[in-house]
Amino acid sequence: MSATAEVIPHTxxxxxxxxxxxxxxxxxxxxxxxxxxxxxxxxxYVLLRVGSAEWPHGYSVLNVPLATVNTMVLITSSVTVVMAxxxxxxxxxxxxxxxxxxxxxxxxxxxxxxxxxxSSKFEHHHYPRTNLFYGLYFTLTGLHGLHVLGGxxxxxxxxxxxxxxxxxxxxxxxxxxxxxxxxxxxxDLVWIFLFPSIYLL
Amino acid sequence: MSxxxxxxxxxxxxxxxxxxxxxxxxxVVTVAVAEMKFLSMPMAIAVAMVVAGTKASLVAAYxxxxxxxxxxxxxxxxxxxxxxxxxxxxxxxxxxxxDAWRRTHVP
Numbered sequence: 001m002s003a004t005a006e007v008i009p010h011t012x013x014x015x016x017x018x019x020x021x022x023x024x025x026x027x028x029x030x031x032x033x034x035x036x037x038x039x040x041x042x043x044x045y046v047l048l049r050v051g052s053a054e055w056p057h058g059y060s061v062l063n064v065p066l067a068t069v070n071t072m073v074l075i076t077s078s079v080t081v082v083m084a085x086x087x088x089x090x091x092x093x094x095x096x097x098x099x100x101x102x103x104x105x106x107x108x109x110x111x112x113x114x115x116x117x118x119s120s121k122f123e124h125h126h127y128p129r130t131n132l133f134y135g136l137y138f139t140l141t142g143l144h145g146l147h148v149l150g151g152x153x154x155x156x157x158x159x160x161x162x163x164x165x166x167x168x169x170x171x172x173x174x175x176x177x178x179x180x181x182x183x184x185x186x187x188d189l190v191w192i193f194l195f196p197s198i199y200l201l
Numbered sequence: 202m203s204x205x206x207x208x209x210x211x212x213x214x215x216x217x218x219x220x221x222x223x224x225x226x227x228x229v230v231t232v233a234v235a236e237m238k239f240l241s242m243p244m245a246i247a248v249a250m251v252v253a254g255t256k257a258s259l260v261a262a263y264x265x266x267x268x269x270x271x272x273x274x275x276x277x278x279x280x281x282x283x284x285x286x287x288x289x290x291x292x293x294x295x296x297x298x299x300d301a302w303r304r305t306h307v308p
Contacts, residue, residue, distance in 0.1 A: 018273035028274050032281035039285045047292035051299045053307070059235060068232050072225065079221045082264050086217070089210050185264045192256045196249035200235035201242075 012171045027179040031186050038190050041143070045136050045197065056133055058199040063117055067199045070113050071191065077106035078188040081155075081181045088174040093166050096177070100159045103184070107152045114145050140194055147187045154180045220263045227256050 009015075010022040018025045049055050058064075084099035121127075121134070128138040158177060165173040231252040234240065240248060262268040267278075 014271075019271035020274065025273060025277075028277055032277055035281050035285055036288070039288045043288045043291055046289070047295070047299075050292060050296065051303075064232065064236070068228065071228050075221065075224045075228065078260060078264055079217055082217050083214070086210060086214055090207060182265055185260050188264075189257050189260050192260065193253050196231055196235070196253050200231065200249055201246060 012169075012175065021175055023175055023179045024182070027182050031182065034186060038143075041136075041140055042193065042197070045140065048132055048136065052132060058197075058201055061133070062137070062199050063120070064199050066113055066117055067195055070110050071195050073106050073110050073113070074188050074191050077103045077110070078185050080106065081177075081184045085174065085177050085181050088166075088170070088177055091170070093170075097159055097163070100155050100177070104152055104155045104159070107148050107155070110148055111145065111152075114141070114148075137198055140198060144187065144190055144194060147190070151180070151184050151187055154183070216263055220259050223259055224256055227252050 080102040087096035
């Protein structure tokens with residue numbers, strides 16, 4: 001029995017209690033906490049909007065075409081990350097790496113569009129302190145943007161310094177990509193609700 | 202998750218691509234409905250949330266593989282879901298107090 005193999009148990013084989021490897025169960029617990037985090041903010045949004053005497057329609061003050069493009073970008077990146085995991089399962093690391101790079105590229109496109117959107121708001125002197133609407137807009141989309149940024153860092157690690165694990169422990173590497181994918185789909189999922197609530201209603 | 206059989210994996214890939222197409226179509230639908238502005242606010246909210254809910258379910262079921270997952274994960278998510286719904290219902294439950302506050306404080 002080697003010492004290193006026992007440091008973190010169940011990285012590959014399912015845990016007897018949960019039926020899944022520990023990383024996946026841990027990721028789902030983290031996502032449950034994320035649901036509550038975004039849920040609290042979403043709930044605040046509903047409460048403040050319903051309680052306000054006046055509220056601007058998202059489409060009259062925000063850039064819907066840009067946000068629609070961003071929605072498509074994020075949906076596509078969800079497909080590329082699931083395809084990366086699919087290729088790893090077929091032992092095709094080269095293709096998986098390309099899909100991961102595509103995911104990073106799409107995530108960067110999302111951030112650039114977000115930057116354009118924010119810049120135009122700042123140019124018109126619309127800041128989080130301007131009013132309740134912009135306060136919520138920047139809080140919700142900003143926190144979501146930070147999550148996209150976090151995802152980019154994780155995927156950069158997988159194609160860069162972390163890629164060596166594919167040679168030493170391919171199954172564990174594949175599981176890591178699956179867990180990061182779960183996180184990424186969640187980030188996509190949050191946007192799926194933010195987009196209509198903030199921009200379209 | 203064990204390494205899948207190639208045939209099995211290919212079936213998954215086709216499902217991913219179909220889900221992608223559905224998500225793209227639903228995004229266009231939700232934007233088109235909002236842009237035409239022919240719905241009343243309650244109807245617009247209902248349509249937007251039903252479409253978003255459908256998209257979210259597709260992502261969760263197929264991309265996140267919740268369609269075939271272990272009990273431990275379902276249990277975690279059910280508990281989380283109950284708390285989440287409670288959180289979302291808070292504004293509805295407290296609406297009476299908001300109205301009461303406005304009656305006394307807002308001229």
